[in-house]
Amino acid sequence: MLGWRKISTITKGHLLWVVGVLFLISSCRPEKTEVQPDGYIGFERPEHFPVPEYNFKNNPVTKDGFELGRKLFYDPILSASGTVSCGSCHHQEAGFADPGKAKSEGINGFLGKRNSPALANLAWFPSFMADGGINHIEIMPVAPITDSLEMGNSLFDAVAKLNSSPTYRKLFKRAFDVDSISDQKLLYALAQFMGMMISAESKFDEQLLGKKVFTKSEERGYNIFKQNCASCHSGALTTDFSFKNNGLDITSDDIGGARITQKESDRGKFKVPSLRNVELSFPYMHDGRFNTLEEVIDHYTDGIKPTPNLADELKQPIILSEYDKQDLIQFLTTLTDYNYISKPSLAKGEQNL
Numbered sequence: 619m620l621g622w623r624k625i626s627t628i629t630k631g632h633l634l635w636v637v638g639v640l641f642l643i644s645s646c647r648p649e650k651t652e653v654q655p656d657g658y659i660g661f662e663r664p665e666h667f668p669v670p671e672y673n674f675k676n677n678p679v680t681k682d683g684f685e686l687g688r689k690l691f692y693d694p695i696l697s698a699s700g701t702v703s704c705g706s707c708h709h710q711e712a713g714f715a716d717p718g719k720a721k722s723e724g725i726n727g728f729l730g731k732r733n734s735p736a737l738a739n740l741a742w743f744p745s746f747m748a749d750g751g752i753n754h755i756e757i758m759p760v761a762p763i764t765d766s767l768e769m770g771n772s773l774f775d776a777v778a779k780l781n782s783s784p785t786y787r788k789l790f791k792r793a794f795d796v797d798s799i800s801d802q803k804l805l806y807a808l809a810q811f812m813g814m815m816i817s818a819e820s821k822f823d824e825q826l827l828g829k830k831v832f833t834k835s836e837e838r839g840y841n842i843f844k845q846n847c848a849s850c851h852s853g854a855l856t857t858d859f860s861f862k863n864n865g866l867d868i869t870s871d872d873i874g875g876a877r878i879t880q881k882e883s884d885r886g887k888f889k890v891p892s893l894r895n896v897e898l899s900f901p902y903m904h905d906g907r908f909n910t911l912e913e914v915i916d917h918y919t920d921g922i923k924p925t926p927n928l929a930d931e932l933k934q935p936i937i938l939s940e941y942d943k944q945d946l947i948q949f950l951t952t953l954t955d956y957n958y959i960s961k962p963s964l965a966k967g968e969q970n971l
């Protein structure tokens with residue numbers, strides 16, 4: 619997937635709109651809970667989560683808007699060929715990753731450039747993509763829709779196709795009271811769905827909420843995690859969203875952050891990913907090089923490469939016994955949120971539209 623470079627295909631009018639959105643976002647703080655006039659509870663901030671990045675005030679989650687976003691997420695209509703949807707690469711039962719595939723298949727069977735990450739808690743993301751190439755949740759879908767290896771479409775054609783569908787015209791009318799569908803409203807609907815992808819009900823969350831549900835092994839694993847991993851994979855979101863080189867290669871084929879900043883000092887740096895539902899989202903890293911959590915941990919203990927941009931946190935060796943490693947894995951599996959991966963409201967399922 620490409621980042622800002624791709625945005626250049628959008629017209630000037632759209633960019634002005636983007637700038638407007640970014641301006642508005644800085645002007646007011648979001649509420650904890652967004653209750654709609656009809657009583658529908660849209661976005662609710664889990665009590666142990668920080669204030670989200672996304673300002674829902676500009677695009678309040680309504681039942682109709684959310685349901686429309688859900689339908690769009692699973693509808694291949696957004697791809698040029700009519701065969702690829704967001705859900706083709708982001709599967710709910712795997713925490714919205716593409717399990718077992720280092721690279722995902724997009725339009726015409728093309729393989730993408732990076733591993734499809736698990737998706738959760740996107741409303742808290744200050745940036746998107748492994749290299750941070752997208753900086754707003756409303757712009758996010760433009761990248762996969764227009765990527766020639768993913769959905770191979772233009773925003774213009776995607777919107778035109780939606781406008782030629784009487785069903786979608788009706789649904790956009792209901793959600794946003796518009797007679798004709800604009801790219802802005804398409805992106806609003808998808809942002810509502812993505813904003814509601816909240817994973818906050820795992821065993822890890824219960825422990826954070828003071829319920830002391832961890833087994834001895836999970837507890838030991840959590841302590842090992844706090845000592846060695848949580849400087850980057852921090853807090854309830856299990857990431858500080860910084861960009862770091864975690865020692866995968868001396869010279870990285872994928873230059874990561876440097877693709878966006880053009881700085882040598884950002885070469886091989888990638889966004890610290892959230893580890894929510896990590897047990898299910900294999901293979902791991904931006905290129906899906908590790909198939910198991912064991913391989914990931916062996917990388918941190920024995921595989922760190924002394925690249926010039928290596929993160930300071932990883933310059934001292936991490937030494938773990940086989941028992942420690944097993945406990946750490948036990949802890950990582952507490953991040954699996956069974957409710958999130960099975961709840962009907964996020965599933966493709968039957969859509970009452």
Ligand code: HEC
Nearest residue numbers: 619703704707722723724732733734746747748759762768
């Ligand atoms: C062909 C597979 C494919 C399709 C289709 C696809 N994605 Fe993705 N998605 C990916 C890959 C691969 C990445 C990681 C790209 C990167 O880091 O450069 C990604 C990244 C993302 C991210 C950023 C996650 C993060 O951690 O920063 C979001 C959000 C997302 N996709 C949502 C969507 C939505 C919404 C759609 C539909 C409009 C969609 N995706 C369609 C493969 C896909």
Ligand code: HEC
Nearest residue numbers: 846847850862864888889890891902903904914918929931
């Ligand atoms: C210096 C910051 C830093 C520290 C410390 C760190 N990580 Fe990471 N971690 C990263 C970065 C950056 C990535 C993404 C690399 C990539 O995409 O290629 C990553 C990726 C991962 C992934 C893959 C996630 C996925 O979905 O692909 C796992 C699992 C992981 N780390 C676990 C750990 C564990 C366990 C520890 C402690 C032993 C740890 N990390 C310590 C920065 C760090």
